[in-house]
Amino acid sequence: xxxxxxxxxxxxxxxxxxxxxxxxxxxxxxxxxxxxxxxxxxxxxxxxxxxxxxxxxxxxxxxxxxxxxxxxxxxxxxxxxxxxxxxxxxxxxxxxxxxxxxxxxxxxxxxxxxxxxxxxxxxxxxxxxxxxxxxxxxxxxxxxxxxxxxxxxxxxxxxxxxxxxxx
Amino acid sequence: xxxxxxxxxxxxxxxxxxxxxxxxxxxxxxxxxxxxxxxxxxxxxxxxxxxxxxxxxxxxxxxxxxxxxxxxxxxxxxxxxxxxxxxxxxxxxxxxxxxxxxxxxxxxxxxxxxxxxxxxxxxxxxxxxxxxxxxxxxxxxxxxxxxxxxxxxxxxxxxxxxxxxxxxxxxxxxxxxxxxxxxxxxxxxxxxxxxxxxxxxxxxxxxxxxxxxxxxxxxxxxxxxxxxxxxxxxxxxxxxxxxxxxxxxxxxxxxxxxxxxxxxxxxxxxxxxxxxxxxxxxxxxxxxxxxxxxxxxxxxxxxxxxxx
Numbered sequence: 001x002x003x004x005x006x007x008x009x010x011x012x013x014x015x016x017x018x019x020x021x022x023x024x025x026x027x028x029x030x031x032x033x034x035x036x037x038x039x040x041x042x043x044x045x046x047x048x049x050x051x052x053x054x055x056x057x058x059x060x061x062x063x064x065x066x067x068x069x070x071x072x073x074x075x076x077x078x079x080x081x082x083x084x085x086x087x088x089x090x091x092x093x094x095x096x097x098x099x100x101x102x103x104x105x106x107x108x109x110x111x112x113x114x115x116x117x118x119x120x121x122x123x124x125x126x127x128x129x130x131x132x133x134x135x136x137x138x139x140x141x142x143x144x145x146x147x148x149x150x151x152x153x154x155x156x157x158x159x160x161x162x163x164x165x166x167x
Numbered sequence: 168x169x170x171x172x173x174x175x176x177x178x179x180x181x182x183x184x185x186x187x188x189x190x191x192x193x194x195x196x197x198x199x200x201x202x203x204x205x206x207x208x209x210x211x212x213x214x215x216x217x218x219x220x221x222x223x224x225x226x227x228x229x230x231x232x233x234x235x236x237x238x239x240x241x242x243x244x245x246x247x248x249x250x251x252x253x254x255x256x257x258x259x260x261x262x263x264x265x266x267x268x269x270x271x272x273x274x275x276x277x278x279x280x281x282x283x284x285x286x287x288x289x290x291x292x293x294x295x296x297x298x299x300x301x302x303x304x305x306x307x308x309x310x311x312x313x314x315x316x317x318x319x320x321x322x323x324x325x326x327x328x329x330x331x332x333x334x335x336x337x338x339x340x341x342x343x344x345x346x347x348x349x350x351x352x353x354x355x356x357x358x359x360x361x362x363x364x365x366x367x368x369x370x371x372x373x374x375x376x377x378x379x380x381x382x383x384x385x386x387x388x389x390x391x392x393x394x395x396x397x398x399x400x401x402x403x404x405x406x407x408x409x410x411x412x413x414x415x416x417x418x419x420x421x422x423x424x425x426x427x428x429x430x431x432x433x434x435x436x437x438x439x440x441x442x443x444x445x446x447x448x449x450x451x452x453x454x455x456x457x458x459x460x461x462x463x464x465x466x467x468x469x470x471x472x473x474x475x
Contacts, residue, residue, distance in 0.1 A: 017215065022222040025296030026230040026429070049177035057184045061191075065211035067297030068329050068339050071204050072191030079188065083181045121192065122345060 005047065008157055013038060013059050021066055031134070032141035033107060035059040039078050040106050040142075041150055043085035044093065045157045056082035069123050077117065081110040096147055103146035108139040200329070205313075209332040212302070216294070216335035220304055223294035227432070287438030290320075293431050294335070299343030301326075303434060308333040316398045316437045323425040324348075324404045325434055327397055336436075340428035341404070342372060349395040350374070350404055352383050356392050359404065359422060371408060371421045379418035383407050389422050399439050 016034035024031055039056030043049075060078035064071045085106055092102035111134055117123075155163045195204050291305035305311050317325040317338045326340035341348055347360035357376035374389065387407040393400035403425055411420035 014218070018218050018222045019226075021215075021295040021297050021302065022219055022226040023230060025302075026226070026293075027233060030233075050180035053177065053180050053184055057188065062211065062215075063297060065208050066215060066295075066300075066302070066337075068200075068300040068337055069298060070192050071195040071207070072188040075191065076185060076188035079181065079184045083177065086177055121196065 004159070005157060008159075009038075009042070009047070009055055012153075012157070013055065013062070017059070017062055017066070020063070030141055031137050032145045033110065033138050034145070035063055035074075036078055036081060036107060036110050037103060037142050037145060038153075039082035040085045040103050041146065041153050042157065043082065043089040044099070044150065044154050045163075047157065049086045052082050052086060053079055069118065070121050073117060073121065073123060074114065077110050077113045080113060081106050084109060096150070099150050100143045100147035103150070104139045104143035107142040108135065111135050111138050205330060208330045208337070212306075212330065212332035212335050212337065216302070216304070216306075216332060219295045219302060219335070223292070223304070227294075231432075289436040289438070291336075291434055291436060293434060296429075299340060299428065300329070301338040301340065301428060301431065301434070303336050303338055303436070304334070305436065306331045306334045306336045310438060311336045311436050314397070316402075316439055318402060318435050318437060319426050319431060320433050320435060321425075322402065324391060324398060324402045325426050325428065325431065328436060338434065338436075340426070342370060342424055342428060346397075348398060348404070349392040350389050351392040351400075352376070352387050352389050352407065353381070355379060355381065355383070355418075356394055357418070359389065362421070370427055371423055372405065374407070374418075374420050374422045376413075376418040378416055379413035382410065382412040383418065383420060384410050399437065 013035065016038050020034045024034070036056075036059075038059060039052065042052040042055060045052075047055075056078040057075045060074035060076070061072070063074045067074075088102070088106075092099050115132075115135070151163075155161055198204050200208075287310065289305050289309050289311055291303035291309075291311070293301050294304045295302040303311075311328055311331050313328050313331055315328045317327055319325050324341055326338050326342075326344060328336050329339045330337045341359070342361050344361060347358040350357055350359045352374070355376050355378070357374050357379075359372050359374050362371055362373050374383075376383070385407050389404045389406060391398040391400055391402040391404060405422040405424040408421045408423050411418050
């Protein structure tokens with residue numbers, strides 16, 4: 001990962017964390033998980049897989065540190081989701097809808113894992129009111145965000161205007 | 168070939184990160200959020216909170232507008248009702264102001280001060296949220312420390328401070344706290360705990376009274392108990408949702424908290440318990456109230472306690 005790409009990703013992660021904890025932390029219905037989505041969409045770029053895993057882990061760790069849940073909980077979950085994204089990205093690169101659904105499904109895996117591991121560690125109440133409804137709302141919101149922003153995100157990170165052109 | 172090599176390197180990285188993550192979780196559980204973990208949290212908050220505060224200036228009007236859009240149908244009706252209430256309240260206010268002036272005069276004459284006056288208050292804006300945790304724009308620099316109780320502007324219990332940096336702090340609402348709080352319903356004392364998966368997706372908590380002597384009725388007020396180590400006694404918490412009668416010696420029912428943490432924009436951090444040395448030996452030192460006006464972006468500090 002070259003310097004400028006690393007800087008772009010770092011800025012995107014910081015931006016996602018700030019938007020996630022301010023705007024989307026306050027809204028009840030529109031609740032995408034932008035930091036998780038960055039880990040997923042990075043799999044579509046030319047960034048090395050191990051760097052993607054590192055970004056996902058650090059993004060999750062920052063969210064853990066800013067919240068009150070167990071340190072490492074999100075870091076582990078985001079890393080797992082990023083790894084699945086790296087392994088399955090070939091199946092997603094078919095079109096806008098496929099990418100959105102793929103991102104949504106991976107988000108669902110992330111939310112389920114978060115609730116599951118959170119429950120095992122007695123953290124589920126800290127994950128917010130009505131944790132069950134998050135399993136529907138967060139993936140749906142990420143589907144919408146991925147459909148809108150995935151190509152722009154990939155082009156920005158790869159600095160390639162021709163990247164991720166839908167057929 | 169290149170792709171295979173990269174995938175091969177991804178797996179060891181993945182496993183390493185998982186191990187590190189699990190180790191971090193273990194450390195956090197063992198240290199109970201303190202020690203190195205506490206320092207890390209404070210450090211991250213200190214770095215991110217200035218950006219969050221800046222973002223909140225832009226984001227809060229947007230989120231308020233979006234919140235309002237969902238309620239636009241009832242806003243006109245509410246406006247008319249509120250106008251009528253305002254007229255009544257203004258009339259009452261004039262009468263109350265006279266009484267307050269008289270009360271203050273009497274308190275000065277007889278050297279009295281209410282217990283409430285001895286508790287310092289720090290008014291803070293909610294600048295963000297991560298899951299259930301609220302991030303406020305006041306921290307150790309404003310006298311906010313871990314463990315202090317937090318209420319809303321109406322005096323209803325919100326939660327308590329779990330971590331604090333110089334410029335911000337994290338508040339966990341009672342609806343999400345792992346530890347329950349000791350409360351009182353009528354003359355009975357019980358434990359109120361959070362309920363993460365409520366069946367009807369509404370904000371509610373579970374009340375357990377282990378030495379129940381009489382039934383509780385829907386609408387009964389639940390307040391913090393004198394037996395609580397985390398909150399001052401008598402703060403309103405919520406109301407009973409369903410009638411419940413003692414079964415053997417225990418009683419179990421649901422409580423609707425008065426505060427919905429997701430709608431909070433301003434909270435008040437209480438300097439409680441008050442410093443025992445200051446409270447006992449030096450009544451002349453007033454507690455300070457730090458107030459931030461969100462609209463004006465200004466901070467003012469003023470004494471709120473009564474002088475000796």
